[in-house]
Amino acid sequence: MGRYVGHSVKRREDPRFIQGKGRYVANLELHGMAHVAVKRSPYPHARVVGVDSSAAAAMDGVIAVFTGRDFADGGCGALPCGWLVPDTKVPERPVVVTDRVMHVGDSVAVVVAEDPYTASDAVEAIEVEYESLPSVVDARGTTDADAPQLHDGIEGNVSYYWKLGDSEACKQAFAEADETVELELVNQRLIPTAMEPRAAAASWDAASEEMTVWTTSQNPHPIRLLLSAFTLGIPESKLRVISPDVGGGFGSKIFHYPEEVIVPWVARQIGRPAKWVATRTESQMTDSHGRDHVTVARLAMKSDGTFTGLDVETWANQGAYLSTFAPLIPTALYITLLAGNYRTKGVFGRVHGTLTNTVPVDAYRGAGRPEAAYLVERLVDLAADRLGRDPLDLRKQNAIRKEEFPYQTPVAFLYDSGDYDRLMSTAAANADYDGMRRAQEEAREEGRLRGVGVVCCIEASGPAPSAVAGSLGSAVGFWESGEVRVHPTGQISVFTGSHTHGQGHETTLAQVVADELGVPLESVEVVHGDTGRINFGMGTYGSRSACVGGSALVRSAEKVRAKVVKIGAHLLEAAEEDVVYDRDAGRVHVKGSPDRAKAFGEIAFAAYTAHNLPEGVEPGLDFVSFYDPENFTFPASSHICEVEVCPETWQVRILRYVAVDDVGKVINPMIVEGQIQGGVVQGVGQALTETAGYAEDGSFLTGTMLEYAVPRADLLPGIEVDRIETPSPHNPLGVKGAGEMGTIAATPAVANAVLDALRPLGVKHVELPLTPERIWRAVRDAQSAAA
């Protein structure tokens, strides 16, 4: 633990947020700014026969109306996919469609007006003639022989097929199994629901031919790259992308969206700045969605409870087009996690990436890993039920032992470190697991439906070694840049390619650098989110900012320290090896003589005056590092949830929620606790309330907050959070990702608890979300089957 690292330093960004001083894209007011609105398809699949924009164009205050043809002819390229597994078939995704809409919300025309009210009026005034075409929304149903063929050359609507694991070992495990359990489940589609809807603004300087784009992005540099190389065609040297304060992303703001192209294209076309801000409904029907799997799986085991094989086949709905990283999520972030925390040998998984008439699906908090955890943890509970074993006990029996790390799973990953037995024991002790079971017995005797859900979950965070990502299909690298610029006064600007949109990097990254250099936190400022200020960066997702972005800054700070030592020794007239860098005091002194010292600020000033530098040492004190991680990190968790289900209304009440997580070393315990709590709430949302609904005819049923049920405060009691620490050996900070573990663990923890409560009624499975009606029907079905 350092002076700052390991302490709950208050978030430095919060004063501006809680005082309404945050600067979001929607707040941006530029001189002469026009307002953009998008005409969207009400059809899931239709031919666009004609677009009549004459009435809209004639309205007072309307500057221009553009159709898909204008964008195509005006040099806008199709939106690319940045992750292609072998033989991926990529449907073309135009910025604005020219002849065919592929999902409800697909963009058909663009209005530019003097104010957003007029723009909305004009959107209504555009007449589009559609010829409706047959549509399909179901992940697996789209591969049926009678499903409509959506894209030329993409047979059966399957974009790709991917498999991983040892199918022979898997077959043998099932052949020799004493017991097997099987499960078919849906991992339902979710809407990420960031507090701030997406927005984009742009300003074109005709003299310098420079474009500035403001966008709500988790990764402004990759957006600049895609705008430059694919969609807008402006050289990166003339393109600046700024992602200022952003109100949450949860993955949905990683991707390159049509509006990010539309707005700068319009700004250049009309010679005025332009801005678009999504309505909540636009967000719900055009932000990339999450999850949406149909899976058939079975687990093989010996009669003593040893898991021997896991066989998984999944149909992953990718939506109408492949979003920026879509194929990554159900492949290298899902199948690779199917070993879970267990020593199962014969793991084999395959996935069909399918196309439908729905909003594209991509990463959403957890991204692939929650889908794996929910599947594995449900199967383990079914196994415990089959064997008549306690589910915690069965998990402990099969968990990877702490002395087995680093542990090579049969599905590619090399887990770094962990102690799953201690994780589960801590959770059991904190929850008073035995007491919960006794209370459950008493409740059952009184006819009440009490359930206890226990899980042990794994995550792969901090993507990724670039070469590994490349071999798995990535079009980009996954290193991170970090620059530590010491100014002549000793003040420090830290430039990171990570982006903070709620995570608190302005605090945590400053804690890291302040400790590395032994300077006060107040003298470290963190700069992010601006391609004009940061040389490059890969951005924030996959719980990577501390692991990768933080490590890049450690590397740069090490370089600063080395130069400070060199200059300090010279100023002290001592040999370099005879001085030490005192990280507690932030100074260099002669070994054994702490009084013969030069303060950090003095040395920084000397580096810039350059009056007296050692021979061969350049002036200045500014270092950048590009840190490429050697592996993912592998956080783990054990959560225990206690519920009671009302046997009349079938509502679920969570009585207790106990979380124990291992996210390695912790930079700021308060922020980590907040991440776990927030993650748990989102995971509970998937378990109990959230579902993005499509009717069979493709119409979208959850376009407003009246229909889409994000969790509310009263859904949960206080979340009891605790940690154990097994440092990751794969980065200099020893950290593992903390942003997604809560989400990954909470969904199966709640589901296992509810199914445990329903066990006396003979219910084996209920699809998510566990709404009262679904539970009611499952109970009714189980009772009529028993009768």
Place this chain on the structure above:
Amino acid sequence: MYPSRFDYHRAASIEEAVQLLGSVEGAKLVSGGHSLIPAMKLRVAQPTALVDIGRIEGLSGISSDEDGLAIGALTTHAEVAASAAVKSACPGLAEAAAAIGDIQVRNRGTIGGSLAHNDPGADYPGAMLAFGAEITAVGSNGERTIAASDLFVDMFTTCLDETEVITGVRIPAARGTAYLKHRHPASSYAVVGVAARVATEGGDVSECAVGVNGVTGCAVLAGPVSESLCGRPANQDRIRTAAGRVGESLDGAVGDLYASAEFRVHLAEVHARRALAAAASRAG
């Protein structure tokens, strides 16, 4: 979320509001605005003009005498929910008000607005039916008093004519009242809301009414439930049997993504039983 263009008129009196409704084409009344304005932002509603009655004096407030409660049309849900007079004279009404929406909605939304809007998911209509409310409205033809059972005609439809403005509600005093709801997890509207009123004489149930909202397009009185309880003491078994008949009044139950028609009828039975039990216990 930008509404289409509309004109705005602020009425200083009921008479002016009535006159504006009669003279301004396409005008809609607004008071709390918590149903109308969200609909306008979604462009589901596109009135060309609003007549704001929110600041008319004398239309807000609660008074009570031995016959019951008189509640002004502009009284907010929060005021009804917190009123000691309401809790004492008709506890079920305070429960219905407290169950509406969220804090913001209850602080802005008004009883007159809710009744005139007649949303199938609203909480007040079932309570008004069960508790025997009378609604006063003023229009170009003067003032009239309307029984709740006449007011609610169909989904989002009342018997009010285009110039009529609700000015107040009278509710008979009834200790034996209760309201229970199953809340939609997203919208907080009633998936099912059941209001029950039970009066007793000499230990026997003398009067009983059950109003149900959220299940059908328009709130209904569940006649068979009431009939099967009257004339005898209310006990658990009789209440259960009576509540089991609630479905007979729920033809045309509607479903959505969250709850099907069939499940709503099931929930209505559960809530009818619980609401009747609470009302009977309060009736003594």
